[in-house]
Amino acid sequence: MQIARQLLTRLSRMSDIGKGTEPGIMFKYQPPVNRDMHELDRSFFVTKVPMVVVHFPEPKNISAFSAKFKDEVLKLPRISRVVKLEAHGEEPPLKKSTLANDNHIRKGVLLKDSVRTVDEAASSVSAEALQFMRDNEAVLQPYECVLDYSFWKTEEIFRAILPVEFLDEIPSGFTATGHIAHINLRNEFKPYGKLIGQVILDKNSKIETVVDKVDSIATKFRTFHMQVLAGKDDLVVEQRESNCKFKFDFSKVYWNSRLHTEHDRLIQKFQPGQCVGDVFAGVGPFAVPAGKRKVMVLANDLNPESYKYMVHNIEDNKTGTFVQPSNLDGRDFIRQSPQLLAEWYTRAGGEVVVPGGRKYKDAKTGESKRTEPEHTPIPEFIHHYVMNLPDAAITFLDEFVGLYSRYPGLLETLKQAPGFDAPWIHCHCFEKYDADEKPEPTMADLHRRVHTRIKNVLNVDEAVLPFGHLQFHLVRKVAPTKPMFCVSFKLPASLL
Template sequence: MFGPAQPSRRKLFISIFNISTKRQMHCGLDTSPPIHRWMKDSLARDAFRTSLHVIGVRVPANKTTSMLKSELLKSYIIDLPKIKNVVWDPSGNQNRRVILLKVTEEAALTPEARLFLQEQHVDLVQHKIDLDYDYWTADDIINSILPEDLCDGSPTGFSIIGHIAHMNLNQEYLPYKHLIGQIILDKNPVIKTVVNKLDNIDTKFRFFSMEVLAGERNFVVEHHESDCRFSFDFSKVYWNSRLHTEHDRLVQLFKPEDVVADVFAGVGPFAIPAGKKGCAVLANDLNPESVHWLTKNINTNHVSDLVRPSCQDGRDFIRNIVDRVLENPFPAYRGPRLSRMQERRQQKEASNVYPSKTKSPDAPIPPSRNKITQFVMNLPDSALEFLDAFRGILTPRGETGGRLDGVYATMPMVHCYCFTRELDPHRAEADIRQRAEANIGAELGNEVMFHKVRSVAPNKDMYCISFRLPREVALA
């Protein structure tokens, strides 16, 4: 069925073509929409009308509940979606109701059920149920429009980003793309725009071109994820709602006192949640449009004191960021953030303990955060190629020369996303490790972890390799 996934992960990918050419039957009632395979250029909603003729039991209003609960009758009561099983008496008598049954004639009832109705002294009446375009799901309507050879097994789907339904239609469905888009728009009230991803991709900033299939030409969305609010122009930045679980997984690995360098931060799906957790974050992206929305999202989510945006090439960012955080460190982590109400309560409690002060006696000030503990590299198509930038990041240079090695008693972790065409897990890990070591110029050692993120194609998987940066690389 079409529609947004539930917020429990709002795992924002929805299969939309679970289509069958079989007629929909509900205990003998044919509820399938009319077939209109001639539709191609425009959607004729009025063509989707049909009627069901069923038996109804006319009863006094005060007996409705007892009749609905009857063991002999309740298996016959109509249970179609969006159809009430009790309606007003068409004759206008306010003291009577009609209970609808899912049979078309009295002979379909068991002898016991017919005897029960006779004993209750109730009437059987004919009732017509009208079904129209609004009754059927998007799957139902599309199934009645597409050619039969396209109705089964289509892998096409859509994800929801704010008010946009984002599709990736296969070639054979393109002649029907505007019909499909309009049906999705009709059947999903939260959706205002339906777009289809084109093959063209911006080679520098890695976002896809798209065309509007139906609805408004409004690409600026507001999207909620990990208790954060993100705004961005979906036509100018990269966003993938299918990675929500992965964003959350990695942020959960971070400690609140960490300093995170997000090399390809986009609009902040890793950086903003990490900042809300308490991490200090240096968030970078090459796309100025991404950095514009990243900055807006930092302010919207009230993490401007912990998340610092920048717009640089990824290699330059990696090579310079160690110096930058040493010269301009973050304040120490002082515990979970408090709401304004919690802050006022804490101040009140402190004033009761120390009446002459509004705060408790001065506590030792922990050291500031001046070293990076985590690197995030979420550019799976080419992130491995940037690993060479880590060579020599701790070598003495500039005003900080000679101090970096002592600061980094423990080397930072690097979380690098990539693709592999090796489907066997052991071969995939070997392939990724070999490419990572070739680019970084050293063996990675024993502290290496692999996590399969998802399959992106029948012969292509996305992974995250996490490893401790080799000291000999940083000092090369």
């Protein structure tokens, strides 16, 4: 009874401290509260709950009792009702058991948590359940259920240590990139950064480092300074995506794991044998998987670190036959892309060759054979351009005006190439609007605004680039008033 009184006192104290601050938490027990904690003390988060366990000499009666008397056994999430226990010093059985004094490991089933002492069982458990226990020589004994730091969820720990005024928005979410958990702490949470980071590290077995960005993306390479909150100071990660493996220094290149579906969506638009110009390729999330699909890719990025890791990823994923990297400014790359493709065409003799020689067994004859080399023609023109730089990509579109005019006679030559057509442009962009704008713009309104921006940069009117020729895809909402789109359109032939 003393344990029960201590527990009730603790729960009462917790209720007073956190009253009105536990929305959405369904579990009836909560960890002890300490809002003055600045260094994580795992030993503090222990709650001992007095319960009663029922042991049956015949183990099969545990499941039989649990099935027949569901309302009498423990039904709390994350706590198993069947527990191991040692048979020593237990309360007398309802009917004397020959096993009552055995000193070996046994199992028992916990009664509902409203039953906290053996004495309470007689008045709290149904007569039918009591009779079942008597008939099957059950032993009732006290059981102390210990809920420690490892038991509590991340959000429950945060609700026990963060100031009450912060509990409406607990910062438990993160983006995983390789072994790194990346969180974006608001300023008011930054004093608790190391505490938050350590809990996230503890509660996620695949995470080895937790980082917070120190500032917003402000460099031309879309990187930001990071602070390691917990774990090892190692920001070189390996990330798997689109059946490819990518290696990069997370602090020196741009990578967003939330874009994996967008990467896959666009890659599916590229057909084997086509050519893609990836203007802002980063470490290769579009280029490398496209290369695996036997799409020719001219992959470019201005950031020397991105270029370094892109080269590594191309080699590591064995896509060097299909992907050609470059380290140019985006404008220079667009201007030079027809020449870069022509040089690749000439250098490779108009085709890429995948060596044969891989052993396989013929399904019909059973004979062991080797694959033949695969010859894939290199196209003479680029079918798609990807522009994944949402902050500024639209401003680069003017470089496509007169795409072939810098190379005398090239357009006339290309018109003779099989299947020649103007390229598709896949341009990522933000279209931010004011939260106070009334009425709030619809998606159609935002699409029209993007269309106007594109026409202005290309210096064309509606007749040259009609609104209906643009395809809009909502990639994600970076913020409630900052959607990210991918706008796809075929470059008007008059601009070539």
